[in-house]
Amino acid sequence: MTAFSLPVITERLVLRLFTTHDLGDLYAYQSLPDVARFLYRPPLTREQCAEKLAQRAAGTAWAEDGDSLTIAVCQGDEESVVGEVVLKLASASARQAEIGWVFNPAHGGRGYATEAARAAASLAFTELGVHRLFARLDVLNTGSVRVCERLGMRREAHLVENDLDGERWGSEYVYASLAREWKDGRG
Numbered sequence: 001m002t003a004f005s006l007p008v009i010t011e012r013l014v015l016r017l018f019t020t021h022d023l024g025d026l027y028a029y030q031s032l033p034d035v036a037r038f039l040y041r042p043p044l045t046r047e048q049c050a051e052k053l054a055q056r057a058a059g060t061a062w063a064e065d066g067d068s069l070t071i072a073v074c075q076g077d078e079e080s081v082v083g084e085v086v087l088k089l090a091s092a093s094a095r096q097a098e099i100g101w102v103f104n105p106a107h108g109g110r111g112y113a114t115e116a117a118r119a120a121a122s123l124a125f126t127e128l129g130v131h132r133l134f135a136r137l138d139v140l141n142t143g144s145v146r147v148c149e150r151l152g153m154r155r156e157a158h159l160v161e162n163d164l165d166g167e168r169w170g171s172e173y174v175y176a177s178l179a180r181e182w183k184d185g186r187g
């Protein structure tokens with residue numbers, strides 16, 4: 001298993017592992033239809049949030065394809081969670097990982113998602129040995145597009161109607177950064 005150091009402290013945020021005490025905060029944003037709009041699944045019930053927390057508390061392995069690390073994001077020294085960043089190991093052998101983020105809109109528009117994603121990307125490149133970090137997002141998800149662009153990720157692909165979101169054909173962008181780009185300050 002690859003070692004990583006959490007918590008990570010940024011200018012305004014603390015990134016740490018989730019605990020079962022975070023159920024109320026997680027449910028507060030994961031239950032919102034607006035938050036789930038581009039996640040290609042319905043909002044989560046309280047029971048589903050509890051299951052996710054149990055999985056997250058148990059699973060911090062980073063060795064095999066599909067392993068993932070979901071990081072809780074808190075403001076400063078406050079315990080409450082304002083959002084999450086997830087890193088998922090897409091290919092252990094090729095050191096490819098996917099990054100994603102979900103934030104409570106009550107804390108939106110302050111740059112928290114960008115600040116947390118930047119810290120998680122640094123963790124991925126420096127501690128988890130990731131070679132290429134990518135994000136997939138619905139082309140209509142303009143907030144996420146802006147997060148990727150603020151991070152300096154390159155738009156690599158525009159997949160057209162590659163997925164079904166209920167009755168709607170979804171199209172996606174793929175954004176990515178390589179470790180050397182990140183280290184050169186392009187990330």
Ligand SMILES: CC(C)(COP(=O)(O)OP(=O)(O)OC[C@H]1O[C@@H](n2cnc3c(N)ncnc32)[C@H](O)[C@@H]1OP(=O)(O)O)[C@@H](O)C(=O)NCCC(=O)NCCS
Pocket residue numbers: 034035036038039100101102103104107108109110111112113114115136137138141143144146147
């Ligand atoms: C995607 C998502 C995280 C974006 O949230 P967000 O609030 O726009 O992103 P940030 O927290 O990085 O905030 C950025 C905004 O804060 C502003 N801002 C204010 N103060 C700032 C500061 N000190 N530093 C940086 N940005 C600041 C920025 O200008 C930016 O506004 P703009 O996009 O209008 O230009 C959020 O919409 C979300 O969780 N959506 C639902 C889940 C989802 O779709 N996830 C992605 C699946 S691929």
